[in-house]
Amino acid sequence: MGRKNKVKRAICLISGGMDSALLGFIAKKIGYQIYALTFDYGQRHKKEIRCAKKISRALGVKEHRILKIDLRQFGGSALTSKIKVPTNRSLKKIKYSKEIPITYVPARNTIFLSLALAYAEIIKADAIFIGANCLDYSGYPDCRSQYFKEFQRLANLATKRTISGKKIEIKYPILYFDKKKIVKEGIKLGVPFEYTWSCYEGNKRACGKCDSCVLRLNGFERAGYKDPIEYESQ
Amino acid sequence: MGRKNKVKRAICLISGGMDSALLGFIAKKIGYQIYALTFDYGQRHKKEIRCAKKISRALGVKEHRILKIDLRQFGGSALTSKIKVPTNRSLKKIKYSKEIPITYVPARNTIFLSLALAYAEIIKADAIFIGANCLDYSGYPDCRSQYFKEFQRLANLATKRTISGKKIEIKYPILYFDKKKIVKEGIKLGVPFEYTWSCYEGNKRACGKCDSCVLRLNGFERAGYKDPIEYESQ
Numbered sequence: 001m002g003r004k005n006k007v008k009r010a011i012c013l014i015s016g017g018m019d020s021a022l023l024g025f026i027a028k029k030i031g032y033q034i035y036a037l038t039f040d041y042g043q044r045h046k047k048e049i050r051c052a053k054k055i056s057r058a059l060g061v062k063e064h065r066i067l068k069i070d071l072r073q074f075g076g077s078a079l080t081s082k083i084k085v086p087t088n089r090s091l092k093k094i095k096y097s098k099e100i101p102i103t104y105v106p107a108r109n110t111i112f113l114s115l116a117l118a119y120a121e122i123i124k125a126d127a128i129f130i131g132a133n134c135l136d137y138s139g140y141p142d143c144r145s146q147y148f149k150e151f152q153r154l155a156n157l158a159t160k161r162t163i164s165g166k167k168i169e170i171k172y173p174i175l176y177f178d179k180k181k182i183v184k185e186g187i188k189l190g191v192p193f194e195y196t197w198s199c200y201e202g203n204k205r206a207c208g209k210c211d212s213c214v215l216r217l218n219g220f221e222r223a224g225y226k227d228p229i230e231y232e233s234q
Numbered sequence: 235m236g237r238k239n240k241v242k243r244a245i246c247l248i249s250g251g252m253d254s255a256l257l258g259f260i261a262k263k264i265g266y267q268i269y270a271l272t273f274d275y276g277q278r279h280k281k282e283i284r285c286a287k288k289i290s291r292a293l294g295v296k297e298h299r300i301l302k303i304d305l306r307q308f309g310g311s312a313l314t315s316k317i318k319v320p321t322n323r324s325l326k327k328i329k330y331s332k333e334i335p336i337t338y339v340p341a342r343n344t345i346f347l348s349l350a351l352a353y354a355e356i357i358k359a360d361a362i363f364i365g366a367n368c369l370d371y372s373g374y375p376d377c378r379s380q381y382f383k384e385f386q387r388l389a390n391l392a393t394k395r396t397i398s399g400k401k402i403e404i405k406y407p408i409l410y411f412d413k414k415k416i417v418k419e420g421i422k423l424g425v426p427f428e429y430t431w432s433c434y435e436g437n438k439r440a441c442g443k444c445d446s447c448v449l450r451l452n453g454f455e456r457a458g459y460k461d462p463i464e465y466e467s468q
Contacts, residue, residue: 115345141397
């Protein structure tokens with residue numbers, strides 16, 4: 001119990017997107033000392049990494065690690081290989097599709113949480129915050145609460161820290177937030193949305209047409225705020 | 235059920251050591267088509283990777299992927315950083331130590347199994363074989379059967395393949411094998427032990443003094459076979 005009165009530490013998975021930016025500010029508000037972790041997993045553009053750095057700086061993190069792990073070696077997703085992402089789909093079509101989106105990366109959250117678990121063990125973290133969202137990604141098996149509960153059970157057995165009676169809590173506080181709520185809560189907590197990036201393309205301005213842009217723009221519109229980033233077309 | 239009559243596929247985690255070499259030959263004997271997966275995780279020497287290649291070739295694998303993931307970025311283990319490994323310890327001291335060895339890599343099996351799970355999803359594998367051993371590594375939290383059972387439960391929830399009713403079985407057939415049994419079974423199945431490497435050092439000849447060499451040599455001795463690799467001193 002040596003750290004009883006000490007500040008609690010949390011690993012926050014910061015991607016450069018708006019969800020994980022809010023996640024960081026939620027962890028900060030609770031009072032955690034934040035260790036940001038970003039994965040450079042062969043995304044199609046490096047813009048997200050630069051955004052993750054800016055967000056981490058704004059959060060005042062204790063440290064920010066960027067872990068290179070090339071998931072393209074396995075293939076199988078539009079976000080990591082050369083498959084074309086869909087554009088100009090209606091909000092309804094995006095949100096109520098029964099299919100698992102082609103942007104799905106196999107076992108991604110399991111890989112990310114495992115690596116976060118290693119990092120948590122090393123820096124003696126009390127929690128891992130992940131910005132998964134089951135509304136936007138309803139088809140992803142690893143974006144459901146039952147999945148995260150199961151990962152918690154695994155984590156309890158998997159490290160020196162956890163088998164010695166300490167906890168590494170898996171926290172997924174925005175699992176049920178829609179984009180409107182993400183914008184509203186973000187504004188309340190001072191999230192610098194101008195540093196966040198959602199577009200599947202890595203151009204200077206966001207495309208405004210891919211599923212991710214459509215969801216983001218709709219979130220800002222419904223929340224009653226103007227998105228501070230620039231778009232090609234709207 | 236389109237693959238009902240087809241050969242079953244297995245991911246085998248091949249490290250270059252003798253345990254995972256036997257693992258591959260066990261999977262082969264059962265009749266699996268093998269996809270070997272080796273992690274280049276910043277081991278202190280590349281010799282193990284070369285051994286993994288030779289073993290995979292001997293196994294006649296369908297493919298062999300070597301995934302680079304630098305766990306040294308996190309630090310915390312003698313196998314991935316510059317901490318000195320212990321030498322000249324007695325067999326008793328190695329085997330009955332209550333401490334978690336300094337060669338422990340945080341969350342290693344969780345990381346390896348997650349990556350194997352992604353690979354399994356992509357190639358539609360029916361099983362993942364891991365050569366964990368709880369006798370040699372009695373202090374490792376992620377080398378216990380309860381840990382692997384929990385990972386199975388996670389895997390069942392974590393991928394498109396598993397939530398659609400297909401199985402990716404986590405197999406750990408040598409969990410309770412001691413080194414004598416590994417040698418005996420290996421000889422029976424034709425494992426090319428001359429291609430395997432156990433020594434913590436990456437020199438031309440094995441040192442014969444580190445814990446790993448001591449365990450290996452004792453295994454061969456008790457099995458009544460001569461270890462085919464060369465040693466500095468014995």
